[in-house]
Amino acid sequence: MRLNQLDIQYTQELANAKNEISHLRDISERHPERVYIKAECPKVKTTPSTSLAYATTARPTDTAIRNYWLLRERIAESEQMIKGFAGLH
Numbered sequence: 001m002r003l004n005q006l007d008i009q010y011t012q013e014l015a016n017a018k019n020e021i022s023h024l025r026d027i028s029e030r031h032p033e034r035v036y037i038k039a040e041c042p043k044v045k046t047t048p049s050t051s052l053a054y055a056t057t058a059r060p061t062d063t064a065i066r067n068y069w070l071l072r073e074r075i076a077e078s079e080q081m082i083k084g085f086a087g088l089h
Contacts, residue, residue, distance in 0.1 A: 003087075006084065006087045007084070010080045010083055010084050010087075011080075013080055013083075014076060014077060014080040017076035017079070017080070018073065018076060021069065021072045021073055021076065024072075025069055032059065032060070041057075
């Protein structure tokens with residue numbers, strides 16, 4: 001393949017990967033119960049009479065959410081760069 005064709009192919013693959021990541025991000029925001037990443041349970045300030053009376057839902061930390069999606073995007077970009085470099089040899 002010519003270099004221009006490889007560039008077009010890898011650019012399209014990167015765009016597809018970013019679209020998939022965006023789609024997964026949207027799904028995870030609509031259905032957070034299906035996402036398994038580091039989470040914290042807020043502490044209850046009062047002492048309830050039963051343990052479930054003031055139960056809170058665990059949720060991922062904001063930093064964990066941002067880092068997860070940033071990592072996914074960087075992995076997709078790195079894969080395309082590696083493919084491009086491999087195609088040069």
